[in-house]
Amino acid sequence: MTRIAYFGPRGTFTEQAARSLAEGELVPYDSIGLAIAAVRKGETDAACVPVENSVEGPVTATLDGLAEDEPLVAVAEALLPIHFSVLARPNVDAADVRTVASHPHALAQVQRWLAQNLPSARHVAAASTAAAAIAVRDGEYDAAVVAPVAVEHYPLRTIATEVADIPDARTRFLLLRRPGELPAPTGSDRTSVVAATVNRTGALSELLTELAFRGINLTRLDARPSKGGFGEYRFFIDFEGHVAEPRIGDALAALRRRCHLRFLGSHPRADGVRPSIQPAAGNEDFVSAADWVESVRKGDTA
Numbered sequence: 077m078t079r080i081a082y083f084g085p086r087g088t089f090t091e092q093a094a095r096s097l098a099e100g101e102l103v104p105y106d107s108i109g110l111a112i113a114a115v116r117k118g119e120t121d122a123a124c125v126p127v128e129n130s131v132e133g134p135v136t137a138t139l140d141g142l143a144e145d146e147p148l149v150a151v152a153e154a155l156l157p158i159h160f161s162v163l164a165r166p167n168v169d170a171a172d173v174r175t176v177a178s179h180p181h182a183l184a185q186v187q188r189w190l191a192q193n194l195p196s197a198r199h200v201a202a203a204s205t206a207a208a209a210i211a212v213r214d215g216e217y218d219a220a221v222v223a224p225v226a227v228e229h230y231p232l233r234t235i236a237t238e239v240a241d242i243p244d245a246r247t248r249f250l251l252l253r254r255p256g257e258l259p260a261p262t263g264s265d266r267t268s269v270v271a272a273t274v275n276r277t278g279a280l281s282e283l284l285t286e287l288a289f290r291g292i293n294l295t296r297l298d299a300r301p302s303k304g305g306f307g308e309y310r311f312f313i314d315f316e317g318h319v320a321e322p323r324i325g326d327a328l329a330a331l332r333r334r335c336h337l338r339f340l341g342s343h344p345r346a347d348g349v350r351p352s353i354q355p356a357a358g359n360e361d362f363v364s365a366a367d368w369v370e371s372v373r374k375g376d377t378a
């Protein structure tokens with residue numbers, strides 16, 4: 077049976093995403109790095125991890141995990157609406173809550189709610205929302221901000237539901253595999269790369285211009301320290317389209333000439349958005365232009 081590592085323990089948002097993305101045995105790991113290492117080492121066939129959310133932005137452990145060590149590719153994504161429940165031990169009332177724990181991305185998304193509803197509680201970062209629930213169960217903290225499903229896994233009482241400062245917050249999750257056959261293009265796809273440029277004037281702008289020239293719309297751009305030296309960065313670039321398309325292949329080849337490039341996958345978009353193709357930038361335009369060059373090389377200049 078297919079085994080899928082996920083950022084656990086049981087009851088995280090990532091478990092929900094993993095269930096929506098793949099069938100098989102779900103295997104929890106206590107950190108994003110461990111889940112990514114599991115698929116890299118072959119302990120599992122795939123790994124499900126969060127990559128970005130609409131409130132806090134990039135999930136840096138995932139970005140760094142993808143840029144380093146053996147390459148992995150994203151083969152699918154899920155976009156989950158994020159609202160939280162707040163759990164406490166059965167004998168603890170909201171008025172008794174002095175400490176509230178959760179994943180930093182969760183705490184960041186409920187700042188206003190906590191200020192209004194648990195104003196005297198100290199906020200404590202936990203490894204994940206479900207790890208916070210376990211710590212509350214074990215008496216370390218008084219309340220946990222969690223995914224609604226967590227209450228099914230831990231003997232805690234729900235003291236609030238539908239908690240979210242920003243009503244339509246979403247998190248995007250990736251299903252990662254070791255490189256192999258890519259998912260087929262669907263017409264609504266995303267391609268991801270990580271680029272390491274030399275540190276000189278215009279280097280990033282040149283990469284982005286290669287995409288802009290081809291009418292390719294970016295869906296995300298993040299910079300992360302390369303860890304090679306102060307001020308050295310690598311760039312995570314997501315854009316519309318699939319490597320199987322001539323226009324995207326042409327763009328990737330251009331990027332590859334200009335920087336160290338790691339391909340992080342082409343897969344269907346969860347939101348189904350289709351690219352708007354710019355004039356003279358469709359796949360047929362690239363194919364007919366390449367055919368024309370071929371015929372010129374053969375002596376036919378018509």
Ligand SMILES: O=C(O)C(=O)Cc1ccccc1
Pocket residue numbers: 083087088089090091126129158179181182203204205206223247
């Ligand atoms: O801790 C979790 O449950 C996760 O899966 C990470 C996370 C945290 C907050 C919002 C979305 C995902």
